[in-house]
Amino acid sequence: MLDRMQLGDVARKHHIQLRGQGGELRFEECFTRDGFDGPYTIMYHLRRPHTQRVAKAEHGWAAPVAAAERPLAKRHYKTWELAQKGGPQIDARVALHFNGDLIAGVAFPTAPDPVYVVDGDADELVYIHKGGGTLRSQLGDVTFAHGDYVFVPRGLLHRFLPDASPQHWLWFSLSGGLHIPKQWRNEVGQLRMDAPYSERDFKRPQLRAPYDENIRNAVVRRDGRWHGFTLEDSPLDIVGWDGAVYPWAFPILAFQPRVSSVHLPPTWHGTFAARGALICSFVPRLVDFHPEAIPCPYPHSSTHCDEIIFYCEGNFTSRKGVSSGSVSHHPMGIPHGPHPGAYEKSIGTTRTDELAVMCDTFQPLLATQASLAIEDPGYHDSFI
Numbered sequence: 001m002l003d004r005m006q007l008g009d010v011a012r013k014h015h016i017q018l019r020g021q022g023g024e025l026r027f028e029e030c031f032t033r034d035g036f037d038g039p040y041t042i043m044y045h046l047r048r049p050h051t052q053r054v055a056k057a058e059h060g061w062a063a064p065v066a067a068a069e070r071p072l073a074k075r076h077y078k079t080w081e082l083a084q085k086g087g088p089q090i091d092a093r094v095a096l097h098f099n100g101d102l103i104a105g106v107a108f109p110t111a112p113d114p115v116y117v118v119d120g121d122a123d124e125l126v127y128i129h130k131g132g133g134t135l136r137s138q139l140g141d142v143t144f145a146h147g148d149y150v151f152v153p154r155g156l157l158h159r160f161l162p163d164a165s166p167q168h169w170l171w172f173s174l175s176g177g178l179h180i181p182k183q184w185r186n187e188v189g190q191l192r193m194d195a196p197y198s199e200r201d202f203k204r205p206q207l208r209a210p211y212d213e214n215i216r217n218a219v220v221r222r223d224g225r226w227h228g229f230t231l232e233d234s235p236l237d238i239v240g241w242d243g244a245v246y247p248w249a250f251p252i253l254a255f256q257p258r259v260s261s262v263h264l265p266p267t268w269h270g271t272f273a274a275r276g277a278l279i280c281s282f283v284p285r286l287v288d289f290h291p292e293a294i295p296c297p298y299p300h301s302s303t304h305c306d307e308i309i310f311y312c313e314g315n316f317t318s319r320k321g322v323s324s325g326s327v328s329h330h331p332m333g334i335p336h337g338p339h340p341g342a343y344e345k346s347i348g349t350t351r352t353d354e355l356a357v358m359c360d361t362f363q364p365l366l367a368t369q370a371s372l373a374i375e376d377p378g379y380h381d382s383f384i
């Protein structure tokens with residue numbers, strides 16, 4: 001969660017009356033996390049926010065289904081070869097990996113969500129590898145572009161409106177919630193001066209006066225299943241809100257990379273944390289400058305982590321045979337590192353233009369059945 005924001009009209013004190021110009025009472029909605037102990041936002045509605053009728057769920061992405069057990073191996077998936085579902089993202093998402101903390105996948109949406117979406121299970125983080133558009137939410141619109149991470153807090157009513165350009169998204173569903181890594185905060189919760197980004201780098205929601213898109217259907221994910229509801233009126237009826245829980249977008253290139261005399265571990269690229277996961281941004285940067293430095297990442301046995309990397313752009317220093325849109329999965333239990341020759345070849349280089357999103361998880365990841373169709377079978381042996 002970020003710093004407190006305030007948009008539109010709010011009461012001068014929590015839980016007291018807020019009225020419109022004609023004296024109409026507004027309806028408060030306290031949108032809280034961790035019970036009532038965590039970050040929260042308070043919204044003011046024109047109407048009561050809790051009047052949904054149960055209906056049939058007409059939309060919703062499919063829950064991940066594990067592939068049959070396979071030998072432990074380093075794996076590579078070519079996401080651009082996936083049979084692209086198209087349509088709205090609520091139906092177009094395809095899960096590739098999952099564990100008890102998160103689901104990770106890709107989507108190639110071609111249409112706006114036709115219903116409102118509430119994810120009652122997880123925070124959402126979407127990396128826009130290609131495309132752009134608008135995230136519409138009760139707390140306002142967030143515009144996003146190629147190279148942005150888009151965050152939607154668990155429980156927030158929203159819908160995605162991709163623009164007309166080709167879209168290729170990487171998404172994470174984080175059931176333990178996303179947060180800024182603790183090491184980037186100071187004692188009052190502000191981003192530290194030496195954090196790799198500041199509050200100014202985030203694209204925040206813009207709130208319009210209450211309006212009606214004539215959409216009366218919503219789907220809610222709860223315990224992995226989609227549930228349908230019909231709404232009595234437009235849910236975009238908020239006159240104001242304040243708090244620390246809201247959607248945002250963050251451009252990956254706003255991440256300020258660290259460089260040392262010798263190679264720094266991925267922790268320094270940590271951008272967002274979640275229960276059981278750390279999401280890192282590898283952005284173009286100068287490389288290690290010790291006279292005897294080896295800029296390529298060292299082979300490593302991170303014995304408590306599975307690692308997936310989504311390769312965005314540029315020439316990835318340590319890997320061959322991966323392309324823009326590749327996903328590699330290197331599991332705990334066996335060491336991994338650069339491809340043959342890459343370690344030696346990196347000596348004397350001064351910069352890297354790689355752009356990639358990495359996710360380290362602390363529970364093993366399962367591959368889904370959908371991932372099998374796009375696997376590169378020769379990847380594991382390409383390191384020999």
Ligand SMILES: [Fe+2]
Nearest residue numbers: 300307330336
């Ligand atoms: Fe690694």
